[in-house]
Amino acid sequence: MSKTTTSTFVPLNISVLTVSDTRTAANDTSGDMLVERLQSAGHHLVARDIVQDDIYRMRARVSEWIADIATQVVLVTGGTGFSHRDSTPEAIMPLLDKQVEGFGELFRQLSHEEIGTSTIQSRALAGLANGTLIFCLPGSTGACRTGWDQIISEQLDARYRPCNFVGTLQRALEDRLARQEGGDD
Known part of the structure; x- marks a missing residue:
């Protein structure tokens, strides 16, 4: 059960990436659902893309987004299973500075x-x-719904207590802007 306080909602800038060899803009129901949920919550969609389940294409797109201060959150759907083509963890893990172990545990x-x-x-x-x-x-719409509705939405809401990621993301953005102004970024 969520706990809220009187903190103000802070809209975040979110990019959505669908990883699939078969999905298109016309049939990307998981990506559509994530976009609808994040916008309904009051967040901003910065970018959206579909890439093939290829480690280097995924890594390139996500690297582009994490290098751009316009994106604070990236939602990736697809490629997390065990088929020979599923390679999202292998693409994303090397990019991470810190892993949120509890997310995968709670999701499962x-x-x-x-x-x-x-x-x-x-x-x-x-x-x-x-x-x-x-x-x-x-990649399933049901899995994305579970992830967003039961975990991610609260962690991207400054009003959720005892903790959420909004303060961390705001401080990171301030640090990046300061480095950019100083010529370090």
């Missing part, structure tokens, strides 16, 4: 209630890279 716990032991095949993960928070979710 919540998913167990919905899909049973099949949840062990989810390699959902999250972490911080260059002051940008990255969440990697499975």
